[in-house]
Amino acid sequence: MVPRQHNEQVTVDGQDHDVRLGVWVSNQKMRRDRLSEEQLGQLAGLGIDWA
Template identity: 80%
Template sequence: MRGAEAFTRGLAALAQYIKRERTVVPRQHTEQITVDGQDHDVRPGVWVSNQKNRRDKLNEQQLAQLAALGLDWA
């Protein structure tokens, strides 16, 4: 379940950043998000890079969520 939680946090951080900045997130940026009442610091640029490198392990739903945020490789 840990992997699913990390994906959810990363996706939330990416969506929050894109909504606010309307651009691709820089690799070094840290985004603070709140999930289930807990604050998390997430580096969505690093997370996106990791997802791209591991995209063959993502399921169709995860790929669709990434594509909906404008990631053309998803």
């Protein structure tokens, strides 16, 4: 479970970026009926139990 307000800081090419991970997870969960089987499979492979 990721709280909706959770932000994760990642480094890409030496630059730090804030990623709104909680918002992204929430959006994917709400839109799961519009995700392709491939996308759902990839999320399931990451351990997302609702995928």
